[in-house]
Amino acid sequence: xxxxxxxxxxxxxxxxxxxxxxxxxxxxxxxxxxxxxxxxxxxxxxxxxxxxxxxxxxxxxxxxxxxxxxxxxxxxxxxxxxxxxxxxxxxxxxxxxxxxxxxxxxxxxxxxxxxxxxxxxxxxxxxxxxxxxxxxxxxxxxxxxxxxxxxxxxxxxxxxxxxxxxxxxxxxxxxxxxxxxxxxxxxxxxxxxxxxxxxxxxxxxxxxxxxxxxxxxxxxxx
Amino acid sequence: xxxxxxxxxxxxxxxxxxxxxxxxxxxxxxxxxxxxxxxxxxxxxxxxxxxxxxxxxxxxxxxxxxxxxxxxxxxxxxxxxxxxxxxxxxxxxxxxxxxx
Numbered sequence: 001x002x003x004x005x006x007x008x009x010x011x012x013x014x015x016x017x018x019x020x021x022x023x024x025x026x027x028x029x030x031x032x033x034x035x036x037x038x039x040x041x042x043x044x045x046x047x048x049x050x051x052x053x054x055x056x057x058x059x060x061x062x063x064x065x066x067x068x069x070x071x072x073x074x075x076x077x078x079x080x081x082x083x084x085x086x087x088x089x090x091x092x093x094x095x096x097x098x099x100x101x102x103x104x105x106x107x108x109x110x111x112x113x114x115x116x117x118x119x120x121x122x123x124x125x126x127x128x129x130x131x132x133x134x135x136x137x138x139x140x141x142x143x144x145x146x147x148x149x150x151x152x153x154x155x156x157x158x159x160x161x162x163x164x165x166x167x168x169x170x171x172x173x174x175x176x177x178x179x180x181x182x183x184x185x186x187x188x189x190x191x192x193x194x195x196x197x198x199x200x201x202x203x204x205x206x207x208x209x210x211x212x213x214x215x216x217x218x219x220x221x222x
Numbered sequence: 223x224x225x226x227x228x229x230x231x232x233x234x235x236x237x238x239x240x241x242x243x244x245x246x247x248x249x250x251x252x253x254x255x256x257x258x259x260x261x262x263x264x265x266x267x268x269x270x271x272x273x274x275x276x277x278x279x280x281x282x283x284x285x286x287x288x289x290x291x292x293x294x295x296x297x298x299x300x301x302x303x304x305x306x307x308x309x310x311x312x313x314x315x316x317x318x319x320x321x322x
Contacts, residue, residue: 002292006299013303017310024314043248047241050274054237057228057282064227203282207275214267218251222263 001197005204012208015163019156019215029149031220032136033109036101036129037157038092042217045088046209052081053206060199063182063192071195072182078202079175082168089165095120096154103155109133109147157216164212167205174198226287236281243274 023030059074096102099119100111112119113130121129133146140146178198181187187195247270255262280286285296 002295002299006295006302009299009303010306013306017307020307020311021314039248039251043244046244050237050240050244053278053282054233057233058230061228061230061233200283203278206282207278210271210274210278211268214247214251214271218247218267219264221251222254222256 001200005200008204012160012163015156015160016211016215019160022152022156023215026149026152028136028139029146030153032132033101033150033153033157034216034220035132036099037217038095039217039221041088041092042213045085046213048081048085048088049206049209052078052085053203055081056199056202060192060195063187063195064189066189068182068185068188071187071192072179075175075179075182075195079172079179082172082175082202086165086168086172089161093158096158101150101154103151103158107147107151107154109150110143160212161216164205164208167208171198171202171205174201226284228281228284228287232281236277240274240277243270246270 055074055077059071059078062068062070062074093102100106100108108114110133112121113126113133116123116126119126137143137146140149175198178187178195181194247267250266250270251263255266259265279296285293288296
């Protein structure tokens with residue numbers, strides 16, 4: 001399992017590398033774009049996902065000590081927390097659709113400030129965003145370059161969180177498979193390798209988020 | 223799988239430490255640390271994230287209790303990542319064709 005995870009480290013590593021280089025090259029626009037993502041959802045999701053790692057670890061323990069009912073309980077808890085994470089991610093994606101922040105057709109960083117009331121933002125936040133955006137436009141020499149570079153940020157944002165979410169969905173499918181087996185009492189002290197290995201995968205996905213959260217949500221917040 | 227049973231107490235303790243680190247990193251992000259040292263906000267965020275990742279790897283993923291061979295593979299995975307990051311970023315940092 002660790003050998004597979006090593007390949008996954010490099011898979012995500014390449015994306016983190018791309019993000020780092022672009023964030024450095026287009027620092028101002030990336031910094032502004034990242035502030036349009038809501039910190040609260042990201043922070044809640046971090047707690048939810050680390051919580052799901054705890055329940056996953058507990059299900060491994062339950063299997064090792066042969067508490068068969070507890071194995072199922074903790075696997076279901078992990079699945080529930082994983083689903084909550086994906087649900088919150090869905091709300092965040094929905095906000096970005098409403099704000100016209102999804103790369104491709106209709107991408108417009110100026111949509112919220114040009115159409116007050118169209119986005120779910122408080123008047124203060126909107127006023128602050130307008131000031132920052134005007135300053136940025138002047139610095140970048142026009143709206144087109146702001147839109148082009150922020151589209152790059154959001155391509156990476158959706159690419160990285162999307163790939164992470166895909167891993168979560170695969171993890172959820174693996175959990176369903178484990179839950180089915182664990183309900184028939186398959187996992188106990190003598191045999192629990194599948195629980196252990198899906199656990200390793202689940203914790204790995206957690207680690208990816210542990211890095212995504214500061215890099216996408218936090219570092220330009222101050 | 224090597225059978226060392228990690229007790230729930232350790233899992234809960236690690237979870238609590240991870241929560242404290244999460245709160246710390248969110249709080250640190252709202253303070254302008256860059257005023258004290260160049261890019262300090264990024265450095266603090268990444269150091270905290272790395273501490274969290276190490277705790278997850280050592281305890282949730284049992285690397286701390288694993289055989290030497292497993293430890294080697296864990297190390298190798300991150301070692302290759304370090305090579306990729308350091309050589310590429312080193313290249314970008316030292317070449318004159320960099321766009322800015």
